[in-house]
Amino acid sequence: MSRIGKKSIFIPHEINTTINNNCIVISGPKGKLSYNIPSLIRVDLNNDNRSINIYAINSTKKSKELHGLSRTLIYNMVIGVTQGFNKTLEIQGVGYRCNLDQRKLILNVGYSHSVLINPPKNISIIVNNNFINVSGIDKELVGQVAATIRSTRQPEPYKGKGIKYKNEVVKRKVGKAGK
Structure with missing residues (x-):
């Protein structure tokens, strides 16, 4: 599995996160961004919506590729809506x-x-x-x-x-x- 994908993403208090039908929406003080989660990846909200964990469903090459990529894209969304x-x-x-x-x-x-x-x-x-x-x-x-x-x-x-x-x-x- 991806080393980057294993890290959880901390969500600051000023950000709202929702997951609906393989689509994650992150909104904050600077704006709102969304990302369609691939079917080989599972995203979970933990600790009263204060952290995000990303998991690969199986161990195929494609799911391993998408694991780290999805985590990085979601992390960039969190940084984007807070700092830009x-x-x-x-x-x-x-x-x-x-x-x-x-x-x-x-x-x-x-x-x-x-x-x-x-x-x-x-x-x-x-x-x-x-x-x-x-x-x-x-x-x-x-x-x-x-x-x-x-x-x-x-x-x-x-x-x-x-x-x-x-x-x-x-x-x-x-x-x-x-x-």
Whole structure:
């Protein structure tokens, strides 16, 4: 069985958890998230709804794979509705800039046109100088929106221009040597 899947998940007091027909719903101060539990996994609430235990029904390879995955997804839901998730991106390059028009992110990153990114309604984007902060309660969605923004102009290794994550290290290369 999965080592991660064996760990129980502690539920803080400000969170409400319900399980109905293989669907777990977790609601907290930041919002509400739900997850459809696979048929090979069983989820139990313990100690007056203050902890969650996840069990694999049988020992097939598929159930072992889903055991740790289900525990991690439910744990991320608990963290999301209490604290939320955020990713910070940094824009580097001469003339590269971004701004926000209502909810749409407008990126001017060296193309002949500006790139428009319209985030989902659960995601908020804040622009501060050359930093873009993507935040929300769903970890997967926050990461996907940040990856979409980064993919518009990935950092290149020669000059380091492009959009990168805040703590990302771009391995620099040496250009051609002139003779």
